[in-house]
Amino acid sequence: MSANILIVDDEADIRNLIQGILEDEGYAIRQAANAKQAYEEIEQQSPDLIVLDIWLRESEHDGLEILAKVKEEDPALPIIMISGHGTIETAVSAIKKGAYDFIEKPFKADRLLLMIRRALETAELRRENEKLKQKSGESYKLITESAQMQAFKQTLEKAAPTNSRILLTGEPGTGKDLVSRLLHKYSNRADKPFLALNCATLHPERLERELFGSEGGTMGLLEQADTGTLLLDEVADMPLETQGKIVRVLQEQKFQKLGGDKFVEVDVRIIASTNRDLEQAVEEGLFRQDLYYRLNVVPVQVPPLREHLEDISALIEYFSEAISGQTGIPVKTFSEKAIGAMKAYGWPGNVRQLRNVVEWVMIMNSNSAEDVIETDHLPPEINPTNSPAGNSELNINFMDLPLREAREMFERDYLLSQVKRFGGNISKTAEFIGMERSAFHRKLKSLQILTTEKEEGRPENNKRKRA
Numbered sequence: 001m002s003a004n005i006l007i008v009d010d011e012a013d014i015r016n017l018i019q020g021i022l023e024d025e026g027y028a029i030r031q032a033a034n035a036k037q038a039y040e041e042i043e044q045q046s047p048d049l050i051v052l053d054i055w056l057r058e059s060e061h062d063g064l065e066i067l068a069k070v071k072e073e074d075p076a077l078p079i080i081m082i083s084g085h086g087t088i089e090t091a092v093s094a095i096k097k098g099a100y101d102f103i104e105k106p107f108k109a110d111r112l113l114l115m116i117r118r119a120l121e122t123a124e125l126r127r128e129n130e131k132l133k134q135k136s137g138e139s140y141k142l143i144t145e146s147a148q149m150q151a152f153k154q155t156l157e158k159a160a161p162t163n164s165r166i167l168l169t170g171e172p173g174t175g176k177d178l179v180s181r182l183l184h185k186y187s188n189r190a191d192k193p194f195l196a197l198n199c200a201t202l203h204p205e206r207l208e209r210e211l212f213g214s215e216g217g218t219m220g221l222l223e224q225a226d227t228g229t230l231l232l233d234e235v236a237d238m239p240l241e242t243q244g245k246i247v248r249v250l251q252e253q254k255f256q257k258l259g260g261d262k263f264v265e266v267d268v269r270i271i272a273s274t275n276r277d278l279e280q281a282v283e284e285g286l287f288r289q290d291l292y293y294r295l296n297v298v299p300v301q302v303p304p305l306r307e308h309l310e311d312i313s314a315l316i317e318y319f320s321e322a323i324s325g326q327t328g329i330p331v332k333t334f335s336e337k338a339i340g341a342m343k344a345y346g347w348p349g350n351v352r353q354l355r356n357v358v359e360w361v362m363i364m365n366s367n368s369a370e371d372v373i374e375t376d377h378l379p380p381e382i383n384p385t386n387s388p389a390g391n392s393e394l395n396i397n398f399m400d401l402p403l404r405e406a407r408e409m410f411e412r413d414y415l416l417s418q419v420k421r422f423g424g425n426i427s428k429t430a431e432f433i434g435m436e437r438s439a440f441h442r443k444l445k446s447l448q449i450l451t452t453e454k455e456e457g458r459p460e461n462n463k464r465k466r467a
Contacts, residue, residue, distance in 0.1 A: 002026045002027050002028050003027050003028070003048040003049060003120050004027075004028045004030070004045065004047045004048045004049075005022055005027050005028070005029055005030070005047055005048065005049045005050070005051065005116070006029075006030050006031075006032060006038065006041055006042065006047040006049075006050045006051070007019060007022075007029060007030070007031050007032070007050075007051045008031075008032045008033075008034075008037075008038045008050060008051070008052045008053060008056070008063070008066065009033070009051075009052075009053040009056075009082070010033055010034065010053065010055075010056045010057045010058065010059065011053075012033070014053070014105070015031045015033070018051060018112070019031065021109045021112065021113065022113075022116070025113060027116075030047065033056075033059075034056055034058060034059035034060070035056065035059045035060050035061035035062075035065070035066050036059070036060065038050075038052075038066055039066075039069075042070065046074065046077070047077070048077075048078075048120060048123070049077070049078045049079070049080070049116060049119055049120055049123070050070065050077065050078075050079045050080070051079075051080050051082060051112075051116075052066060052067060052079050052080070052081055052082070052099075053081075053082050053083060054081055054082070054083040054085075054090060054094070055083060055084075055085060063081060063083075063094075064093065064094060064097060067079055067081065067094065067097050067098060067099055068097050068098075071097065071098035075098065076123060076126055076127065077123075078100040078119035078120065078122065078123045079098070079099050079100060080099065080100055080101050080102070080103065080112075080115055080116065080119060081094040081099045081101070081102045081103070082102075082103050082104070082105060082107070083102075083104060083105065084104070084105035084106075090102075100115075100118075100119040100122070101115050101118075101119065103115060118206065118209070121206060122209075122210070125197075125210060128196075141318060142156075142178070142179075142182060143311045143314045143315050143318060144311070145310050145311045145313070145314045146308040146309075146310040146311050148303055148307060148308045149303070149308050149311055152302075152303060155300065156179065156182055156183055156186060156300070157186055159183065159298045159300065160182075160183045160184075160185075160186030160187045161186065161187055161188055162298070163187070163188065163189075163269055164297045164298045165250070165269065165270045165271070165272070165294065165295055165296075165297045165298070166183060166271045166272070166297070166298045166299075166300055167271075167272050167273075167274075167278070167295045167296040167297075167298070167299050167300065168180060168271065168272065168273040168274075168300050168302060169273070169274055169275070169278075169299065169300070169301050169302070170273075170275060170301060170302030170303070170304070171275055171302075171304050171350055172275045172349065172350070172352070173305075173349045173350035173351060173352030173353055174302040174303065174304055174305070174350045174351060174352075175302060175350070175351050175352070176233075176273040176275075176302050177196070177231070177233065177273070179300070179302055180196070180229075180231045180233075180271045180273060181194060183229075183271060184228075184229040184271075187229065187269070189227065189228050189229055189269060192227045192228035192229070193224060193225050193226075193227070193228035193229070194225075194228055194229045194231070195221050195224055195225045195228070195229070195230050195231070196230070196231040196233055197210060197211065197221055197230065197231070197232055197233065198233045198234055199232055199233060199234050199235055199236075199237045199238040200233070200234035200237040204239040204241065204242060207238070207239065207242055208242055208245070208258060209258055211242070211245075211246075212245075212255055212256070212257050212258055213257045213258070214257055214258040214259055214260075215257045215258065215259040215260030220257065222249065222255060222264075222266050222268055223264055223266060225266075225268045226266045226267060226268060227267050227268075228268065228269070229268070229269045229270075229271060230268050230269070230270055230271070231271045231272075231273065232246075232270060232271070232272045232273070232295075233273050234273065234274060234275070235272040235273065235274050235278075235295065236274040236276040236278060236281055236286075236287060240286075240287075240288065243287065243288045243291045244288065244291075246291060247288065247290050247291050247294060249266075250270065250291075250294045250295075251294075253265060253266060253267060253268075254266065270295065272295045278292050278296070279292070304347070304350050305347040305350045305351050305353075305354060306346055306347055309343045309421065309422070312339060312342055312343050312354070313334075313339050315351065315354055315355075316334050316339065316342070316354070316358055319354070319355045319358040319359070320332055320333075320334075320358055320362065323355075323358060323359050323362055324362070327359075327362075327363075329362045329363065329366045330366075330371070332361065332362050332365065332371060332372070332373050333371055333372050333373065334372070334373045335372050335373060335374050335375070337374065337375050338373050338374055338375050338377065338378060340421060341375045341378060341382055341383050342354075342357075342378070342382060343421040343422075344417045344418070344420055344421040345381075345382045357378075357379060357382065360379060361373055361377055361378065361379070364377070365377055408447065411443075411447060412447045412449065415429075415433075415443065415444065415447065415449060416449060418432065418433055419444075419449070426440065426441065426444075
């Protein structure tokens with residue numbers, strides 16, 4: 001959806017000129033000739049950005065007065081000031097009152113467009129970080145039913161108060177953003193700002209502007225996060241030149257704004273996250289070794305979902321309640337068979353994928369009178385028997401086989417799925433399917449199913465060794 005821009009200028013020719021330039025770029029444009037019309041347009045629909053002339057004839061308020069009034073009501077609304085009679089003092093006054101930037105008439109179209117793009121991008125980034133600020137005060141729940149996640153939570157609780165820099169690594173979807181907020185929550189900076197910057201989505205020039213800010217213009221995230229925490233998300237995608245500047249910030253705890261010559265001192269805790277191998281990136285010359293060592297003070301590996309499948313039941317319940325609260329869809333209960341099928345799945349997208357599946361299932365069954373989700377309600381990638389092609393292939397295989405071979409094929413597939421479901425734990429698998437452990441081992445051997453479970457130290461193994 002294109003941005004909605006309001007042009008406020010007393011000269012119709014200027015308004016029409018700017019409108020033509022911006023409409024060619026796909027923006028939706030409205031016009032106002034004075035303060036009264038501007039306030040009416042804003043009240044009717046808040047714009048995404050305002051291009052505002054400082055000197056307005058036949059207007060109850062001039063541009064600076066409109067700027068102050070609009071900023072009082074909506075501090076996040078970006079406003080670019082224009083003037084044909086501007087001075088440095090006027091520009092500084094406009095910036096101090098909250099304007100994003102100032103441009104003199106006559107101006108080049110390219111410069112105006114660049115300024116507008118930057119202002120809109122900055123406003124969007126600020127909105128995203130405002131959401132993060134609000135979220136950082138919420139009670140985030142780390143599901144810790146499994147022993148591994150209990151140990152992981154203890155690691156976070158130990159690392160958080162140290163004030164050391166932390167490098168979060170893990171596959172996409174494991175919840176590194178949640179972990180970073182929990183680290184902030186458990187830290188001594190919990191009541192201070194928490195901000196995030198996604199290094200993978202920004203052009204290098206904009207990335208530095210957002211980090212450091214500009215002299216006489218916007219305040220960068222480093223300055224905004226002073227005394228708090230800054231997350232550098234997907235730090236492996238940060239340009240090498242910017243990496244060098246970050247090294248100096250980490251060394252000296254101070255930086256210079258773009259276009260400035262004075263140093264700004266800050267006290268910011270840096271958390272970095274990535275789903276890539278930074279050591280390999282260092283070897284390939286794509287990531288600075290000195291930055292890697294400075295970020296990797298406390299390395300924290302976020303476990304993939306397949307390594308703590310015991311948490312799936314609690315995660316499903318948590319997501320179901322959260323999605324119900326957001327959408328109004330009634331909470332659904334997942335049957336043991338459905339949960340079993342979900343535990344047998346590999347989850348390449350990790351916890352994020354699990355949440356999406358829970359939401360999909362709830363939406364697709366929102367009009368159903370049934371409150372319990374069964375295996376046939378699950379998407380085909382998790383329960384292949386829901387796929388028509390899968391069903392026909394399965395039927396052909398079984399129908400073409402003698403009873404003994406069909407039974408053996410079913411048993412093998414069933415037991416393989418159950419062993420995978422319980423992460424290779426033979427004792428838990430045997431208990432679930434109702435077999436004695438030694439009998440289960442014999443069955444696996446007869447079906448030529450190999451397992452990797454270690455059995456050293458078990459009484460029956462020791463007996464065999466003594467024999």
